Amino acid sequence: MSLLTLSGIGVALGGRDVLGDVSLTVDAGEFVGLIGPNGAGKSTLLRAALGLVAARGTVEIGGMPAARLSARERALRIAYLPQEREIAWPVSVDMLVGLGRAPHRGPFAAAGAKDRAAVEAALGRMEIAAFRHRPATQLSGGEKARVLIARALAQEAPLLLADEPTAGLDPEHQIGLMRLFADLAREGRGVVASLHDLGLAARWCTRLVLLDRGRIVADGPPRQVLTPQRLRDIYAVEAFFGEAAGGLVVQPLDLVASNAKNERTVHR
């Protein structure tokens, strides 16, 4: 059974179609990188999957039509890391991470042993236990990002949707996070992360979905999706492709030459 099935998703915003007829299935064990240029529709697709934006088409979560699930049932099945890293209240880090447990218990119930264990595991996995008592508003941008990721992990949902989770993280924590997502997938969960770093996407994701102007233009293993010609056509960049320790290396190097760019505009 798939964790998420999107069928014919279309979204119009500001009187303009920003997603058109997108269909996508995510299974347990997959780490899907959602890639594409700025404005391609990545965040909108994640938001449509969560019912946060009005969309045409159908969304099924764990085999159930999303429209039939309550907000709490949805939160038990999908954790979401939004692009915005805004933390409004100066609550402590561990209290904020603990909010990820809210769907698992009644509105006024105290945290139980399972909740506390999930919070400890999330604090440990994101290496933020050392500042658990600090007000979350006082952390650096990267530290805040790790706290919000920990909150999503504490939710222990089978599927995690993460919007640009590596933004603002240093290389150690970017790689640590990609490794963690790959581990979650290996443990049988599903992860969909929108990513701009094609090098990380190539190396760590089991599958890439490339969006351009609201449509999926490629979907498959990283080696199939990321080709020199696609990077020219979709991103207008020339990239280095190589191999390191058995993995694909992709590093954008420069913009395509302006005559090639003009040609690309004509063909798109």
Ligand SMILES: Nc1ncnc2c1ncn2[C@@H]1O[C@H](COP(=O)(O)OP(=O)(O)OP(=O)(O)O)[C@@H](O)[C@H]1O
């Ligand atoms: N509330 C809105 N009203 C009108 N247009 C919107 C609105 N929100 C998003 N859009 C437009 O929808 C398109 C898709 O936006 P979206 O944020 O999904 O792209 P994205 O691929 O996540 O981009 P980025 O990589 O820059 O974060 C963009 O052209 C954006 O300007």
